[in-house]
Amino acid sequence: MGRANSAQLPASFRDPSGFLFQQDGVIYRQVNLVYKDNYDHLMDSGLCRALVDDNLLIPHKEVSIESPVPELAYKVIKPEPIPFISYPYEWCFSQLRDAALTTLKVQRKALDFGMSLRDSSAYNIQFKNGRPIFIDTLSFGKYREGEPWVAYRQFCQHFLAPLALMSYKDIRLSQLLGIHIDGLPLDLASCLLPWRTRLRFSLLSHIHLHARSQKHFADKPVNVKQQRMSRYAFLGICNSLESAVKKLKWQPGGTEWADYYQDTNYSPQAFEHKKAIVADFLDRVRPATVWDMGANVGIFSHLASDRGIPTVSFDVDPAAVEKNYLDCVARGDTNILPLVIDLTNPSPSIGWENKERMSLKERGPADAVLALALVHHLAISNNVPLSKIAGFLSDISRWLTIEFIPKTDSQVQRLLATREDIFPDYTRKEFEKEFSRYFAIDDSADIQESQRTLFLMRRVQR
Amino acid sequence: MNRVKHIGITIAAIIFLFLIFSQTVYASIDIGTFDWNSYAYYIDAGTGSIIIQVLIGSFVGGLALIGVYRTRVKNFLTNLFTWRRQDKESEENKESGESE
Numbered sequence: 001m002g003r004a005n006s007a008q009l010p011a012s013f014r015d016p017s018g019f020l021f022q023q024d025g026v027i028y029r030q031v032n033l034v035y036k037d038n039y040d041h042l043m044d045s046g047l048c049r050a051l052v053d054d055n056l057l058i059p060h061k062e063v064s065i066e067s068p069v070p071e072l073a074y075k076v077i078k079p080e081p082i083p084f085i086s087y088p089y090e091w092c093f094s095q096l097r098d099a100a101l102t103t104l105k106v107q108r109k110a111l112d113f114g115m116s117l118r119d120s121s122a123y124n125i126q127f128k129n130g131r132p133i134f135i136d137t138l139s140f141g142k143y144r145e146g147e148p149w150v151a152y153r154q155f156c157q158h159f160l161a162p163l164a165l166m167s168y169k170d171i172r173l174s175q176l177l178g179i180h181i182d183g184l185p186l187d188l189a190s191c192l193l194p195w196r197t198r199l200r201f202s203l204l205s206h207i208h209l210h211a212r213s214q215k216h217f218a219d220k221p222v223n224v225k226q227q228r229m230s231r232y233a234f235l236g237i238c239n240s241l242e243s244a245v246k247k248l249k250w251q252p253g254g255t256e257w258a259d260y261y262q263d264t265n266y267s268p269q270a271f272e273h274k275k276a277i278v279a280d281f282l283d284r285v286r287p288a289t290v291w292d293m294g295a296n297v298g299i300f301s302h303l304a305s306d307r308g309i310p311t312v313s314f315d316v317d318p319a320a321v322e323k324n325y326l327d328c329v330a331r332g333d334t335n336i337l338p339l340v341i342d343l344t345n346p347s348p349s350i351g352w353e354n355k356e357r358m359s360l361k362e363r364g365p366a367d368a369v370l371a372l373a374l375v376h377h378l379a380i381s382n383n384v385p386l387s388k389i390a391g392f393l394s395d396i397s398r399w400l401t402i403e404f405i406p407k408t409d410s411q412v413q414r415l416l417a418t419r420e421d422i423f424p425d426y427t428r429k430e431f432e433k434e435f436s437r438y439f440a441i442d443d444s445a446d447i448q449e450s451q452r453t454l455f456l457m458r459r460v461q462r
Numbered sequence: 463m464n465r466v467k468h469i470g471i472t473i474a475a476i477i478f479l480f481l482i483f484s485q486t487v488y489a490s491i492d493i494g495t496f497d498w499n500s501y502a503y504y505i506d507a508g509t510g511s512i513i514i515q516v517l518i519g520s521f522v523g524g525l526a527l528i529g530v531y532r533t534r535v536k537n538f539l540t541n542l543f544t545w546r547r548q549d550k551e552s553e554e555n556k557e558s559g560e561s562e
Contacts, residue, residue, distance in 0.1 A: 015504050119505050141503070148519070150503045153511035205518045214510035227512050232527055233519030240522045 007068050010355035015119070017138040021068050029060070030067055031075040035138055038115075039074065042140050047113035051134070056106050058082070058128070058135045077137065080128075083289070083310045083337075087357050088122040088158065089178035090339040090347060092321040093166050093250040094329075095132070096174065099125040100159035100245045102132040104238055107149075111235070116143040120151035122158040122183070123357075129334035146228040149237060153214075156206050157183025160244060164203055167248040168194055171318045174340070181351050186211035202244030252319040265410045270449040277445045278370065278401060279303050281456045284443075285399045287367035293393075294374035298324035298338060304370070305335035312366070314341040343374075344382045361395055369397035372454075376405045379426055380415045386425065386434040394438035400457040404431050409451050428453065468546060 009027070012020035017035035021028055031039050042048050051057035060079040067073035088096060099122060107117050117139050124136040149155075158177075161184040165173040169192055176184055190211040197203040229237075266274075278300055282290070290304040295313035297320050304311040313336050315321050324338035341347065346360040371393060378384045393400055405412055407426060432441065432455075439457035446453050 017504070118503055148507070148512050148515050150505065150507040152515045153508040154505060156511075205514070205521075209518075210511060210514045212510075213514035214508060217510035217513055220509070222509050222513065227516050229516050229519045230523060233516070233523035236521075236523030236526050237515060237519045239526065240518065 010353065011123075011351070011357065013352070015138060023065065026078065027081060028063065028065065029077050029079060029137060030069065030073050031077060031138065032072045033074045034072075036074045038141050039138070041115060041142055042137070045113040045115070047110060047115055047140065048137075050113065051106060051109055054105075054109070055131065056102060056109065056134055057137065058126075058133055060137055079135065079137065082126045082128055082135065084127075084312050085358065085363060086127060086312075086337060086339055087178075087347065088125075088162070089175055090341060091174070092318055092325050092338065092340055093163070093171060093174070094322055094325055095127070095338075096122070096159065096163055096166070097245060097248065099132045100155075100163065101242065102134060103155065103159065104242045104245070106134045107238055110140055111143060111231075111238075114143055115140045116147075116149065116234075117141075117151050120155040120158065122177070127337050130328055130332075130336065131334075145231060148227055148229040149234060152237065153186075153210075154183060155241060156186060156210055159183075160203075160206055160241065161186055161189035163245060163248045164197065164207060165189055165192055167250045168197055171250060171252075174318070178347070178350065181356065186214060200244075200247075202240055202247070206241065206244060250322070252322075266447070266450045266452070270447050270452075273448040274372075274403075274450075274452070274454065275300070275303060277447065277454045278372070281401045281443070281454070282307060282309070282368070284456070285368050287399060289367045290370060291364070291366035291368075291396065292370040292372075293343060294371065294377065295324065295338070296320050296373075298327065298336060300370055300372055301336050301338075302333070304368075305333055309335060311336050313338040314343070316340065316342045343378065344384065364396040366397055368399040368401065369393060371400065371402040373403055373405065373411070375402065375431070376409075376412045376415060376426075380412065380423055386431055387437070390435045390438045394459050398459050400439060400455075400459070402435070402455050402457065403447075404428055404453050404455065406451050468542065 007021040007023055009020040009022060012018075012029075016032065017038070018029055018031045021030060048057065052059045058079045060077040062075055063078045065076055067076050088099070091099065102125060103117070103120050103122075107120070110116055118141040119136070119139050121136075124134055124139060125132045126135050127133070157180075162174055162177055165176070165184070173192070176188075180188075186207055190208050193203070193207065198208055282304055287304075287309060290301070290309050290311040292298065292301040292304070292311060292313045295301050295315050296317075297315075298313045301311045301313040301324070313321075313324055315324070315338070318340050321338045321340045324336070327333075328336045328338065341360060347357075349355060349359040349362060350357045375386075375389060378389050379386060393402070406428060407413070407416070407421075407423075435441070435455070435457060438459060440460050441455055442458050443456040444453055
């Protein structure tokens with residue numbers, strides 16, 4: 001077992017059907033002997049092929065490499081790699097909604113081939129080429145007429161409850177998924193949701209009555225093994241959940257999408273010049289991956305994406321990320337992954353032993369980071385010293401394109417308007433000095449018709 | 463003769479529908495002896511979740527069935543009356559043809 005633990009990934013230990021492990025930097029999944037029948041049915045029935053053809057399931061190949069736990073092994077498979085692992089508490093509303101609908105599509109297709117999902121965790125979904133895809137090849141079990149959906153509770157907790165809260169109460173409640181790793185407790189969701197949600201049958205039944213039922217039967221000796229549910233009822237549950245998810249909508253209060261984030265203080269010429277400089281820096285570095293920190297609606301992420309570079313587009317504002325995601329879907333952009341991240345409190349490593357879900361830093365470093373119109377927010381609005389900003393960015397990037405905006409700029413003036421200026425070190429000179437501790441400044445360019453400067457920096461060995 | 467035939471078909475259809483309805487709806491709320499494989503389901507389905515799911519499933523599954531069969535019954539009755547009208551019209555045409 002020692003050999004297995006050394007390679008086994010800490011996110012994969014709950015399901016006895018198999019586990020993920022890493023060998024020479026490549027991720028493999030071991031299929032255990034106990035899952036043999038289900039795996040064979042998945043492959044032989046044509047379900048796997050059908051799901052892969054519909055871009056619903058991650059494709060895999062069976063490989064003949066040494067298993068870390070050969071006594072348990074039936075097969076070892078090599079799934080296609082996911083460029084960037086993201087988590088439900090980092091997704092915007094429409095990403096979580098699309099992930100929920102993908103899970104239900106997979107479940108429907110599975111039923112057509114005589115199988116059913118044994119779990120419906122939101123962590124079974126990742127974003128690949130801009131769209132959600134199911135990644136857990138071992139989640140399928142043979143469906144037997146009469147059985148209820150074992151993953152129903154999990155679906156409601158991981159998808160329906162957070163979506164309903166985001167839609168009806170507050171978009172920021174998605175962050176509860178980071179605290180409750182197995183989805184939102186339904187009693188919590190039920191008491192947080194407004195009373196009017198009881199007037200909608202889907203939310204009344206799947207959340208409110210479901211929560212009551214959980215509480216009522218929590219300490220009652222009921223033989224659930226004898227509960228039967230016809231195929232019609234099973235399909236009815238799937239239809240009802242799908243309809244409930246589809247009806248949930250979210251749009252930032254009173255804001256027209258078209259006008260969202262036009263709040264800039266520079267001219268169209270300055271804006272075009274800034275884009276040209278960033279594009280030039282990208283062409284010179286030719287990074288394999290880009291992280292756009294504080295990406296807003298992703299305008300500069302598109303510069304990287306248009307060059308075929310897989311780009312993760314982070315912003316703290318769920319509305320900006322939502323718009324970015326919907327734009328990417330509409331444009332068919334497959335290189336950008338928009339995510340909600342608060343850089344002053346980026347996703348920590350959570351779960352069992354603090355190892356199940358990776359922190360943001362563990363998922364880096366990126367080849368190149370864009371930090372445009374970001375430093376003044378961190379330094380002035382959040383009191384983060386320039387030295388700490390430089391240190392953090394050097395942890396997550398090899399190349400850095402960063403914008404410095406002086407205090408004389410109207411946007412910085414606006415931040416200082418409501419507070420005392422306790423930032424005597426916020427100067428270009430100090431900025432260059434602090435960043436030079438971690439980076440070599442390869443180039444800099446002043447943006448026309450503005451007081452802003454863009455720097456291209458290369459991380460130096462410490 | 464035709465009238466007797468149509469009444470017979472209608473009664474047969476109603477009995478048929480009743481049997482299908484009652485069986486399926488009954489199956490959806492049946493407390494039977496489904497055998498859960500211990501390690502096939504590694505997550506806790508939750509007692510309350512299973513029970514509410516069976517109840518909701520029976521309700522929404524039943525509604526879906528009613529929807530399906532309502533359309534089928536409607537189509538059946540529409541077709542039935544269309545046939546009757548066509549039969550009547552063809553008989554009338556026949557009679558008028560003979561009188562001419």
